[in-house]
Amino acid sequence: MDAQRKQFIQNTFDTVAPGYDHPAMAFFPATAERLLAHLQLDPAARLLDVCCGTGMVSLRAARMLTEGAVVGVDLSSGMLDQARQLKLDNVEFRQMDMEALDFERHSFDAATCSFGLFFIDDMEQALREIAARIKPGGKLAISTFAADAFEPMASLFLRRYESFGQETRDAAWKRIATESELRALFATAGLDEVVIHHEPLSYPLTAPDWWAIVWNAGYRGYLQQLSEAERAAFRQQHLAEIEQLCAAGKGRLNVGVMVAVARIG
Numbered sequence: 001m002d003a004q005r006k007q008f009i010q011n012t013f014d015t016v017a018p019g020y021d022h023p024a025m026a027f028f029p030a031t032a033e034r035l036l037a038h039l040q041l042d043p044a045a046r047l048l049d050v051c052c053g054t055g056m057v058s059l060r061a062a063r064m065l066t067e068g069a070v071v072g073v074d075l076s077s078g079m080l081d082q083a084r085q086l087k088l089d090n091v092e093f094r095q096m097d098m099e100a101l102d103f104e105r106h107s108f109d110a111a112t113c114s115f116g117l118f119f120i121d122d123m124e125q126a127l128r129e130i131a132a133r134i135k136p137g138g139k140l141a142i143s144t145f146a147a148d149a150f151e152p153m154a155s156l157f158l159r160r161y162e163s164f165g166q167e168t169r170d171a172a173w174k175r176i177a178t179e180s181e182l183r184a185l186f187a188t189a190g191l192d193e194v195v196i197h198h199e200p201l202s203y204p205l206t207a208p209d210w211w212a213i214v215w216n217a218g219y220r221g222y223l224q225q226l227s228e229a230e231r232a233a234f235r236q237q238h239l240a241e242i243e244q245l246c247a248a249g250k251g252r253l254n255v256g257v258m259v260a261v262a263r264i265g
Contacts, residue, residue, distance in 0.1 A: 017078035019216035051116020055083030146256030
């Protein structure tokens with residue numbers, strides 16, 4: 001990934017970090033719980049959590065690993081500041097680029113990467129590098145969004161954004177939004193022993209809830225391209241259509257997720 005794109009991602013997540021654990025984004029803790037359930041860690045395991053964010057996976061894992069330890073790494077110092085607010089003896093957080101992991105090979109029993117791998121251009125190489133840090137027989141788990149995640153709200157958001165003369169592009173996670181794409185990625189990375197779990201998360205939400213998701217996560221990057229006046233107009237117009245959707249009984253947010261767990265040979 002080029003330096004400019006990487007800096008944009010880092011700045012975006014530094015900006016949204018204080019609100020990243022907003023209750024409207026209940027899909028993050030729900031996925032963390034399910035990912036760890038599928039991973040089935042030994043209590044004495046040493047876990048590497050790549051793209052750890054605010055520590056959704058790291059902190060839950062640390063409580064489970066009563067004899068083990070967790071190292072969480074993330075590019076965003078803002079996200080790590082949030083993760084460090086809860087002090088646990090068996091977890092540490094380090095600022096680190098996932099494309100330059102500074103760990104010895106085979107130094108962890110397991111690794112996770114929740115909603116982070118798809119930000120990297122060369123996902124296959126990133127997956128190989130993470131896998132190389134895991135001992136033979138260990139496990140690697142990642143989570144990603146399914147193709148229909150955040151619908152129907154996301155499509156309304158993007159169409160409204162384009163009406164302001166702005167360009168949009170497919171979300172990064174769209175590259176691995178189906179089981180076949182996810183399996184192909186793991187196979188290309190040399191990881192053939194993989195089990196994919198589908199987690200169809202869905203819940204009702206209000207227009208303010210949706211705005212909390214937009215403002216406190218990746219969609220914020222779009223809004224930062226608008227002037228203050230444009231942002232205010234966008235918010236008013238977009239939330240009006242979300243409120244209309246909710247009034248019609250269609251205000252249920254789809255956040256389908258896939259969790260892939262591979263065994264390292």
